[in-house]
Amino acid sequence: MSSPPIVSVKQVLRTEGVAVGDAVTIRGWIRTRRDSKAGLSFLQVHDGSCFDPVQVVAPGELDNYEDIQQLTTGASVICHGHVVESRGKGQSVEIKADAVEVIGLVDDPDTYPVPAKRHTFEYLREQAHLRVRTNTFSAIARVRHCLAQAIHRFFHDNGFYWVHTPIVTGSDCEGAGEMFRVSTLDLTNLPRTDAGEVDFSQDFFGKETNLTVSGQLNVESYCLALSKVYTFGPTFRAENSNTSRHLAEFWMIEPEIAFADLADDADLAEAFLKSIFKTLLEELPDDMGFFQQRIDETCIDRIEAFIESSFERMAYTEAIDRLEQAVAGGHTFEYPVQWGMDLQSEHERWLTETHVGRPVVVMDYPKDIKAFYMRMNDDGRTVAAMDVLAPGIGEIIGGSQREERLGVLDARIEEMGLEIDDYWWYRDLRRYGTVPHAGFGLGFERTMAFATGMANVRDLIPFPRTPRTATF
């Protein structure tokens, strides 16, 4: 038995380690089959290795030609043949088959959920187990992988360590949004305390636990020993948010740097974003070309402009001034502009798209609209927080310098009505060799949305979890 060597569709189409005339074996799934009554059949076969399928030409002389003519979209095959220059248009090389093994047919082609035709994204979400066989979703899968690898590579090349912060966390210490409870208690027969409350001391961990909403507090611990660290993992929010930008389970990246202030943080954010998008354009030109052609005609231009731009830095107070000047000049916003408020999406878009025309880092927000751990500025009314705003999408990164002074941190915890004992180990980091440090977070799926022009994060994660939906 000497089958030709197994190669990927990508190797064939790009003649990587494969030359015209070579005998090869490819394995994959049928996208379409076209028969010629001249006695041959054209099979478009994809295997996920690249955007385009390869054309396999099956001559009528093959022993199982009748079986080959039963192949429909979605069927799986192993093809043995030779790489040849194509006689048709649309591809430079193709595979002249010497044998086509039919591995798995499609039960009922009439009801195959993803035939070779156009589908809405809403429909394909209901076929999430099969949607990755389409052009769009296989391209998304490759973009997701490419960006994930680019993120790890950027941090690794810059001396960062990847830290696996816990998925299950003790309660009360994170305070960002509704959390999913983790419990092994019998819901139909909950243990009670004398006071009649649920007795979590009998639960698996002996206390209330939840799925993480952020790895930041834990990663700060590693930052104050390893200097440069980051998290990249799943994150969970039990908020009842039904929008194109929210998931109950999503992936988040959170770098943290020691001996650093907010300006260092902004510099890191800028270098980071430019690096990963540059990698994406270099490594996946076919997939990105598809997004440009079929999903968002501006997406490559937008990313290239983003990479070329220097990010504007602007204080929150200055941003408010500019917005007020715009209002005075006749521009109307749905929400009023006033110092102390959080910037609405319309304000962010005006700043980055209309006013500056480039990415903007807004810094030093009012303390009352930001989290307890953000570092108090000398003015006593703002904290060292930043948001990176990008044209066309708005906020893409949120970050801050962390409060490293124990006394100031304690005052903030108390001021915001939090329980100081819950933060004992976080406070220890300020007691034992504290240093100025900073970090930021970005949602992976939102980053992908920016890169691809896809409108809904539910289409950017393989199996989306949203309120009332966890089908797959």
Added chain:
RNA sequence: UCCCCUGUAGCUCAAUUGGUAGAGCGAGCGGCUGUUAACCGCUAGGUUGCUGGUUCGAGUCCAGCCGGGGGAGCCA
């Protein structure tokens, strides 16, 4: 969670003032072709999301429930 829109063949959508359901794509069969969004012809395929109500009669009107989308809030 709030506001708006929406649910009709496998998919995308039609269906006049309420009168008993149609097209394109896909699928099957046939024709044609080194084809590639192929093309031409024929055929099959629907308890109109669910429950109830109004009516001689409901895809169409009303109520509730369930699902989907957009926007808002929250945020990443």
